[in-house]
Amino acid sequence: MRKQMARQKDLFEEVVREALVxxxxxxxxxxxxxxxxxxxxxxxxxxxxxxQDRR
Structure with missing residues (x-):
């Protein structure tokens, strides 16, 4: 279970790095x-x- 969580976190960080300018x-x-x-x-x-001028 912990390995899956670590893998998901790594994937998220990779996506964020790619999106940065x-x-x-x-x-x-x-x-x-x-x-x-x-x-x-x-x-x-x-x-x-x-x-405001129209009124």
């Missing part, structure tokens, strides 16, 4: 994500402002 790509990815979030915030604020 490589260290050399992380800074560019974080920068792009931040830019996307700022753009989305601007769009939402514009929509809110437009909705």
């Amino acid at each position: 490589p260290d050399e790509i992380q800074p560019a990815l974080v920068t792009q994500l931040a830019l996307l979030m700022f753009a989305l915030i601007d769009v939402i604020e514009t929509e809110v402002h437009d909705e």
